[in-house]
Amino acid sequence: MRIGYVRVSTEQQHTERQEILLEDVDKFFIDRCSGKNTNRPELNKMLSFVRSGDVVIVESISRFARSTRDLLQLIDILTKKDVNFVSKKESLDTSTPSGKFMLTVFGALAELEREQILQRQKEGIAIAKSKGLYKGRNRMVNNDFDQIYAQWLEGKITATQAIKKLSWSKATFYRRVKERTIHNEEIN
Known part of the structure; x- marks a missing residue:
């Protein structure tokens, strides 16, 4: 089955231009919301609907995903379902060797972009530290930690309950538990 995915950013925008370009599809899924992330109702319905052998067709990649990361994640979902992807504007078709190659190029560029961002961030932090x-970041403080930690150690509450009471992340809770354990070992 040939599935058309259409997206416009607002309720007031028209979808006809995209629909005309996708005239040879069997079923449309049309979102009228921002593409800033993949949390879109019709996109999610489409991802649930597609089956092995289907083809998802879009007018352009920007209508499907706004970031390379989102694009690659969505394509990965489709690939795992044995569904091909076609973007008319970019002439990208994942059923062809050149389409798969172009997708690989997109992936490589996304990875390069992420690595460069991390490198610039490290350099900026090093300069700021110097x-x-x-x-x-400021250390998370909760005056009830000692009491909640004791309850957790005694098995009166679970780690999940302790984390909720402290309003901390799981990582912060276990980091503090580790610090406390090391501190207690040093004392003994």
């Missing part, structure tokens, strides 16, 4: 401007 100037004494970077101290990291």
